Amino acid sequence: MPWLRWADQSAVRPLLSVTWRADSSTGCTRWRVSARSPDVAIAVTNLSKVFRRERGEETHVALQNLDMTVREGEFFCLLGPSGCGKTTLLNLIAGFEQPSGGKLEVFGKAVSGPSPERGVVFQTELALFSWLTVEENVEFGLKVRHVPAPERREAVQRNLELVGLTAYRRRFPHELSGGMKQRVQIARVLANDPNVLLLDEPFAALDAQTRRNMQRELEAIWARTGKTAVFITHDIGESVTLGDRVGVMTRGPASRIKRIVEVDMPRPRGGAMTERFLELYNLLSAEIEAESTVG
Amino acid sequence: MTAWRIGGYSALVCGTLVLWQVVHLIAGANLVSGPADVLARAVELAESGKLQENLAISAARLAIGWVIGCTLAVPLGLAMAQIPIVRRAVEPYLHFFRFIPPIAFVSLALIWFGIGEMSKIVLIIYTTSFTVTIATLSGALSVRREAVWAAKSLGASATQIPFVVIVPATLPSIITGVRLAMGTAFKTIIGAEMIGAKSGLGFMIWDARGFLDFETIFVGIVALAVMGLFADWLLRTALRPVSIRYGIAV
Numbered sequence: 001m002p003w004l005r006w007a008d009q010s011a012v013r014p015l016l017s018v019t020w021r022a023d024s025s026t027g028c029t030r031w032r033v034s035a036r037s038p039d040v041a042i043a044v045t046n047l048s049k050v051f052r053r054e055r056g057e058e059t060h061v062a063l064q065n066l067d068m069t070v071r072e073g074e075f076f077c078l079l080g081p082s083g084c085g086k087t088t089l090l091n092l093i094a095g096f097e098q099p100s101g102g103k104l105e106v107f108g109k110a111v112s113g114p115s116p117e118r119g120v121v122f123q124t125e126l127a128l129f130s131w132l133t134v135e136e137n138v139e140f141g142l143k144v145r146h147v148p149a150p151e152r153r154e155a156v157q158r159n160l161e162l163v164g165l166t167a168y169r170r171r172f173p174h175e176l177s178g179g180m181k182q183r184v185q186i187a188r189v190l191a192n193d194p195n196v197l198l199l200d201e202p203f204a205a206l207d208a209q210t211r212r213n214m215q216r217e218l219e220a221i222w223a224r225t226g227k228t229a230v231f232i233t234h235d236i237g238e239s240v241t242l243g244d245r246v247g248v249m250t251r252g253p254a255s256r257i258k259r260i261v262e263v264d265m266p267r268p269r270g271g272a273m274t275e276r277f278l279e280l281y282n283l284l285s286a287e288i289e290a291e292s293t294v295g
Numbered sequence: 296m297t298a299w300r301i302g303g304y305s306a307l308v309c310g311t312l313v314l315w316q317v318v319h320l321i322a323g324a325n326l327v328s329g330p331a332d333v334l335a336r337a338v339e340l341a342e343s344g345k346l347q348e349n350l351a352i353s354a355a356r357l358a359i360g361w362v363i364g365c366t367l368a369v370p371l372g373l374a375m376a377q378i379p380i381v382r383r384a385v386e387p388y389l390h391f392f393r394f395i396p397p398i399a400f401v402s403l404a405l406i407w408f409g410i411g412e413m414s415k416i417v418l419i420i421y422t423t424s425f426t427v428t429i430a431t432l433s434g435a436l437s438v439r440r441e442a443v444w445a446a447k448s449l450g451a452s453a454t455q456i457p458f459v460v461i462v463p464a465t466l467p468s469i470i471t472g473v474r475l476a477m478g479t480a481f482k483t484i485i486g487a488e489m490i491g492a493k494s495g496l497g498f499m500i501w502d503a504r505g506f507l508d509f510e511t512i513f514v515g516i517v518a519l520a521v522m523g524l525f526a527d528w529l530l531r532t533a534l535r536p537v538s539i540r541y542g543i544a545v
Contacts, residue, residue: 096444116450127441131463131540141449144459174542192449 015073039107041196041228042070042093047102049088062088064254066102068247075222075229077239078257079284080249081292086232087123089249090200093230094120107195116141119189123201125181128173134184135160135169141192159187162221179210186218190225197222197229203238215241216270223267236284240277241269246284251291259287328509333517336510345499350518353484353495356412357526360419361480365473368424372431372469373461382432389428397422398486405491415487415495422483426476427469434468435461467543470534477530481523496522 015038020031047066050059062085070076080086091097092104095114104111106118114120129137135156142152160166163183173181182202189197199218203211219242222229233239239246240263247257261284265276312330319329328336340346375382397418408414438461446460488497496515503511531538 091444094444094448096447114444114447116448118448120445120448122441122445124439124441126439127445129442129445129460129463130542131466140446140451140459144446144452144455145450172540172542188445188449 038072038074040069041072041074041107042068042076042230043103043105044068044089044093045103047089047092047104048100049085049092049097050100061254062252063092064256066256068257070228070230072228073226075231075242075244077243077246078230078232078249079236079239079246079288080234080255081251081288082234084249084252084291085255086234086249087200089255090120090198090230090232093196094118094198116145116192117194118196118198119192119194121182121185121189121197121199121202123204125173125178125185125205128181128184128188130173133170133172134165134176137173137184138187138191140188145192155191155193159191162190162224163187163217177210178206179214182206182214183217186221190221190227195228197227199229199231201232201234204233204235211238216268218242219268219270236281236288239263239284240265240280246280248284248287248291258291261287328513332510333513336508337514337517340511340514346514346518349494349496349499349515350522353488353497354522354526356415356495357419357477357480357484360416360484361423361473361477363416364420364423364476364480365427367420368427368472368476369431369469371424372428372472373435373457373465375428375432376435376438376465377457377461389425393425393429397483398490401487401490404487410491414491415484418483418487419480422479423476426479427472430468430472430475431465434465434472437468438464466537467541470537470543474527474530477526478523481519485519 016033016035018031018033020029022028023030045067047063047068048061049063050061052059066089068089078086078089088097092099093106093111095111095118111118129140132140138156138159139152142155147155156169157166160169163186165180165183165187168176168180173184176184185202202218203214206214215238222242231239231242233242243263246261246263248259248261249255250258261280263280265274265280269277315327315330319327324332337346371385375385400418400421401414404414404418408417442464443456443460446456451459484495485497485500488495489501492498496519500512500515503509503515
């Protein structure tokens with residue numbers, strides 16, 4: 001969701017649009033600048049997800065009474081102890097799985113299945129297509145949607161540049177480092193120009209230094225593209241570094257979001273240890289700790 | 296590098312021949328024919344055209360049966376992995392017949408499909424399709440759901456998924472399957488030719504037994520190995536572009 005974009009270019013209305021027309025009586029160009037308030041990007045109400053075991057009556061309640069609102073253009077982090085159902089929530093938003101109850105809307109439309117409007121970056125690099133080169137992976141979404149070749153080439157070029165992988169375009173995923181593979185995933189999703197980015201612990205498997213670099217780059221990419229992002233993590237520092245808001249989930253089963261913390265720090269943040277960072281870190285840390293000692 | 300490899304292979308071949316000669320000298324010509332005698336017999340058989348004729352007919356049976364078997368088995372394996380009802384219907388048969396070696400069916404095949412080429416080719420199809428079906432099925436079942444989800448969320452439709460994800464992701468398993476099937480097809484064709492044919496390498500080997508013609512048996516055995524090596528080399532060469540793409544060793 002761009003902050004500024006020419007009015008006629010995007011399917012989704014820009015937040016700030018500039019239109020113009022030639023005034024024949026005066027011979028001048030008349031400009032009009034209009035702004036609107038951000039929409040709600042993702043609205044989750046009273047959501048629940050129950051898994052049934054293959055045999056027998058046994059069930060597992062993963063999510064219950066979950067409410068969440070993500071604003072347009074926002075970077076929303078979902079923080080929670082492992083096994084709390086973060087990935088389940090993301091899979092529901094992505095449309096991979098169907099909710100057992102409640103309402104789930106993205107830009108006013110009920111989610112009925114996966115859609116290129118919602119791009120997903122997976123934790124596992126196995127989500128990449130190992131038989132395709134870097135550029136073929138990035139091109140994949142455009143190709144299956146029958147986007148014409150010149151447009152595809154342009155989008156591949158632009159997004160490879162964005163993630164800094166132009167030199168590796170003809171490599172295969174197995175020839176890349178862990179960080180590079182996640183960049184391919186990001187570029188592959190951005191090539192589709194989705195409304196929403198869903199990221200499921202994309203940097204969890206990376207070493208600390210690479211993770212910091214990737215966080216910095218993701219922040220820059222997000223700022224440049226202005227997409228709405230939902231980012232799952234169990235890393236408190238990561239959530240404070242990246243999020244506009246951090247939603248803390250309760251321990252499973254029957255998880256919900258128990259608290260939302262506003263991260264009021266200027267951008268770009270780049271993960272610097274400011275006083276405010278530490279305050280927020282400790283606050284979230286206490287919230288998470290409370291969850292892991294329950295029961 | 297290449298010079299080293301050629302040298303290495305030559306040394307290996309020479310070593311084997313020397314070992315063979317030693318065993319021949321210890322055991323005696325009545326038990327183990329010497330390499331020189333076998334070579335002489337091979338030349339003799341080649342001059343009469345018998346060797347080429349039998350080799351060609353075995354190779355043709357193998358190639359036809361193997362290609363048909365693979366062509367049937369790959370779609371079957373993929374369908375089993377994708378459509379639960381197909382899997383439930385086919386899998387019991389698969390596991391029942393899997394343990395029955397094709398040799399057990401030779402007599403029946405001769406009655407059902409005649410003494411001509413059909414019976415041998417059917418047996419090759421039979422033996423090939425089990426290996427390839429099981430390899431394809433297990434490969435297709437282990438396709439990561441994240442890869443399928445990724446494709447869906449990138450815009451691939453339900454009808455595109457098999458072609459853009461399932462088949463390409465299963466290809467390494469299919470390659471392993473067809474290579475293994477080539478080996479089982481060799482075993483089958485020799486057995487079938489020994490019992491139910493009047494031509495082919497298997498027949499040649501079996502027929503020589505009656506005359507205590509050990510040299511011809513050895514010629515047949517070596518010819519089989521050479522044919523197998525050649526078939527595998529051909530397959531590997533044909534699959535080289537695929538193997539590079541997948542980063543797998545074949």
